[in-house]
Amino acid sequence: MTERPAQPAPLRPAAPRDPVVVVVAGALYDRGRLLAARRSAPVELAGRWELPGGKLEPGESPEEALIRELREELGVEVEPGERIPGEWPLKPGYVLRVWTARLLSGEPRPLEDHDALRWLSRSELDSVDWLDQDRPAVAEAARRLPAV
Ligand code: C5P
Numbered sequence: 001m002t003e004r005p006a007q008p009a010p011l012r013p014a015a016p017r018d019p020v021v022v023v024v025a026g027a028l029y030d031r032g033r034l035l036a037a038r039r040s041a042p043v044e045l046a047g048r049w050e051l052p053g054g055k056l057e058p059g060e061s062p063e064e065a066l067i068r069e070l071r072e073e074l075g076v077e078v079e080p081g082e083r084i085p086g087e088w089p090l091k092p093g094y095v096l097r098v099w100t101a102r103l104l105s106g107e108p109r110p111l112e113d114h115d116a117l118r119w120l121s122r123s124e125l126d127s128v129d130w131l132d133q134d135r136p137a138v139a140e141a142a143r144r145l146p147a148v
Pocket of ligand 1: 023025045050051052053054055090091094096113131133134
C-alpha cells in the first residue's frame with residue numbers, strides 16, 4: 001500500500017480583526033512649552049485637558065489627519081514631526097497615536113471642541129487635569145520637550 005503524501009493544512013481565512021478607530025493627536029511645541037487643550041464636549045470629557053487631535057478619516061495618512069485636525073480645531077498650520085512611540089487605548093475601539101508637530105503659522109485658538117488652550121512648560125505640566133487616557137502620551141511628549 002502506498003502512503004499518501006501529507007496534505008497541507010487547509011487554509012482558513014484570517015480571523016477578522018476588530019476595526020480600530022485611530023485618533024491622532026499633536027504634541028505641539030513652542031519655546032520649550034507643550035500645548036494643552038481643554039475639551040468643551042462631550043459632557044463626560046468637558047473640562048479635561050488633552051493633546052489636540054481627532055479621528056483619522058478614510059484614505060487619510062495620520063500626518064494628513066493631524067494637519068487637518070489642528071487646522072480645524074486651532075486655526076493653525078503645522079508640520080508633523082516624529083511619531084511618539086506607543087499607542088494608548090481610549091474608549092473601546094479607539095486608540096490614540098501621537099506625533100510631534102511644529103507650528104508653521106497662526107496662533108492657536110480654541111475654535112472647535114475646546115474652550116481653552118495653554119502653553120505649558122515642563123514645570124507646569126501637572127497643573128492641568130489631563131484626560132486619564134492622555135497621561136501616558138503627555139509623559140512621552142514631555143520627555144521630548146526641547147530645551148530652551
Ligand atoms: O476630537 P474627536 O471627537 O474627533 O476625538 C475622538 C475621540 O478621541 C474623542 O471621543 C475623545 O474621547 C478621544 N480623544 C482623546 N484624547 C485626545 C484626542 C481625542 O481621548 N487627545
